[in-house]
Amino acid sequence: MEFTETQINRYSRHILLPEVGGKGQKKIIQAKVLIVGAGGLGSPAALYLAAAGIGTIGLIDSDVVDLSNLQRQVIHQTPDVGRPKVVSGKEKIQALNPDVNVVMYEERLTAGNALKIMGGYDVVIDGVDNFPTKFLINDACYFAGKPLVHGGILRFDGRVTTIIPKQSACYRCVFKKPPPEGLVASCQEAGVIGVLAGIIGTIQATEALKLILGIGRPLTDRLLDFDARRTQFREIRIKRNPDCPLCGERPTITELMEDGDVAGPTCALPGQRNL
Amino acid sequence: MQVMINGKAEEIAGGTVLDLLKAKSIEPQMVAVEVNDTMLERTHLETTQLKDGDHVEFLFYMGGGR
Numbered sequence: 072m073e074f075t076e077t078q079i080n081r082y083s084r085h086i087l088l089p090e091v092g093g094k095g096q097k098k099i100i101q102a103k104v105l106i107v108g109a110g111g112l113g114s115p116a117a118l119y120l121a122a123a124g125i126g127t128i129g130l131i132d133s134d135v136v137d138l139s140n141l142q143r144q145v146i147h148q149t150p151d152v153g154r155p156k157v158v159s160g161k162e163k164i165q166a167l168n169p170d171v172n173v174v175m176y177e178e179r180l181t182a183g184n185a186l187k188i189m190g191g192y193d194v195v196i197d198g199v200d201n202f203p204t205k206f207l208i209n210d211a212c213y214f215a216g217k218p219l220v221h222g223g224i225l226r227f228d229g230r231v232t233t234i235i236p237k238q239s240a241c242y243r244c245v246f247k248k249p250p251p252e253g254l255v256a257s258c259q260e261a262g263v264i265g266v267l268a269g270i271i272g273t274i275q276a277t278e279a280l281k282l283i284l285g286i287g288r289p290l291t292d293r294l295l296d297f298d299a300r301r302t303q304f305r306e307i308r309i310k311r312n313p314d315c316p317l318c319g320e321r322p323t324i325t326e327l328m329e330d331g332d333v334a335g336p337t338c339a340l341p342g343q344r345n346l
Numbered sequence: 347m348q349v350m351i352n353g354k355a356e357e358i359a360g361g362t363v364l365d366l367l368k369a370k371s372i373e374p375q376m377v378a379v380e381v382n383d384t385m386l387e388r389t390h391l392e393t394t395q396l397k398d399g400d401h402v403e404f405l406f407y408m409g410g411g412r
């Protein structure tokens with residue numbers, strides 16, 4: 072492919088970077104990124120990836136925009152309330168960068184559709200709000216062999232990590248299964264400071280771009296935790312767990328299935344974060 | 347004795363990882379525990395004795411995103 076005049080102009084600040092250059096920008100333009108959840112994390116990730124010129128962005132979300140989403144889901148705006156998130160997201164992406172091909176999946180990710188959808192993408196971004204789906208995404212990326220950029224936000228805390236299946240620690244290497252349902256607070260009950268979505272979602276976009284460009288050191292085998300109250304990042308080293316039920320030596324999960332009820336949003340932990 | 351808990355030095359009485367969880371009122375089902383960079387199986391929480399200088403990480407689920 073050759074750049075058009077407009078593309079050279081639009082991506083000039085990328086092309087100027089020796090680590091990106093024309094060659095890297097072409098990789099970005101040819102890349103396909105799947106964003107699961109067009110919400111808090113998915114919004115900033117989608118906008119920055121669109122701005123960067125990602126060729127194809129897939130958006131999966133079965134919800135419509137609610138007024139209470141707008142405190143953090145910056146891809147959606149007040150007139151979008153009541154509209155499908157994937158439709159609203161596609162419009163904003165294409166207004167920002169008409170070169171991006173947006174594929175809409177107005178559905179939930181399930182064990183039935185996950186592998187088929189993921190098959191066409193280079194990188195997957197987790198922007199969902201419930202544990203069963205987070206585990207499903209982890210497992211599906213493992214079976215599909217797709218790099219995954221995982222993210223989570225709650226109250227004043229955020230977490231991000233990159234998972235390269237069969238090479239680096241997966242989500243189940245740390246958390247074997249979703250937490251017991253009675254013990255987790257729902258997102259609505261827990262609350263979240265809106266800007267956290269921007270902080271964690273843009274780190275996820277950065278990781279996706281690095282993977283596409285093949286530059287730097289991915290956030291693999293590390294959990295990056297962010298505490299907004301202290302404005303502190305903390306990196307926790309993790310490694311592949313031989314007892315991991317998915318990628319360990321004697322896996323018990325040998326095919327994709329749903330681990331728990333994906334219907335209800337569940338956030339996490341009853342307040343033991345402040346050690 | 348002194349152990350590092352999530353990056354911070356703390357004086358503790360000793361005992362097992364499960365004792366430490368109890369002392370901090372942490373529900374074992376809600377946390378993944380790493381001692382000196384190795385994940386502990388849940389069944390090993392009560393058999394793993396903490397030693398002076400151990401690095402303990404309590405990793406809590408963080409689920410939101412929407």
Ligand SMILES: [Zn+2]
Nearest residue numbers: 241244315318
């Ligand atoms: Zn694993």
